[in-house]
Amino acid sequence: MPLPFLTADRAFDTTDHAALPFDDHDQWRRPYRPGSWRVGAAALALLLASFILLAAVVVAFAGAFGGACVTLGLAVLVIAAALRMLRMGAWVSRAGVRRVGFFSTVTVPWAKVTSVRTTQQPVRWLGFPRTVQGQALALDRRGGEQLLLLTTHNADFLSRIEAFDRAADSVEAWNAEYGTAPAATR
Template identity: 60%
Template sequence: MPLPFLTADRDLDPDTRTADSAALAHDEPDHWRRPYRPGPWRVGAAAVFLLLASFVLISALIIAMTGSLPGAAACAVVGAAMITLALRLLRVGVWVSAHGLRQVNLLRTTTEPWSAVASVQTRQQPVRWLGLPRTVQGQALIIERTQGEPLRSLLTDHNGDFLSRPEAFERAADVLEAWAAEYRA
């Protein structure tokens, strides 16, 4: 039984797409949406942070019951920070709408209107493996701006969302290129 609320790219399945369906599967183009599902590495890292946060919050409860409220408050703040980090980690990625393209990083968010985007293309180049300093040869989705230097690589086939999922990377790159082609004009 499919769970449609879990799949961000459910309309892009080749099995469910009809011949007369639009190239872009979106009902409300004004809402920000991620055109792909978060990958297992990203979800796994967030789950580990949430698990650690539960241990820290249990520690805060135990410390509070022993009577040390400042220590319990410190543990509760650390636990809340870990939960916030896990949720932000799940939001990291590329989001699109009719307004533009939004690149969400762990600590900052960059939004470019479609009028500022000159081209969206996939290139073969050295990419970072899971965001670590080690680089490997792979594909990256590059956004060229009309003015200024290009954006940092939006997607790579070796990041936390697409490692060992090359078909998901290709599908996400195609969808982002289609959004750019439709809304840049």
């Protein structure tokens, strides 16, 4: 059975390891696959939502339509949270780089990026307050602000150091192509 949502990721499985493997660079793309921790947490949330929806049907058949609406609303919130969890991460396009968080999204145009580099520093483990020593892909903006795009200990790259290296190289290649290059070479 074909899985069309995986077709965009096939470009990263080629042997030529092209840094910018897509034809349409205007579309926002994630330069890596979501990690197993992120996908697993979203799958568990969707499983929970299915049980909540089943409970809403049972409550509706029992005649408590107000309770069924509240339960249905809770299921919709859990589904929305699972989908947002899957959207989290770093996205790139010709327009810039975007870091999508659970509650906020930060978009930085390539013109405002001064550097993209991998640093060794304390990073949060799976987004929890506990920090561990790891690597982070840091984006420096004009004005001295720094934005962490990826870390080796987030839900996408925990126990996947090679995938982190490939994703960091890909974001750095997008920056080299559209960010710091002179206007004549673009």
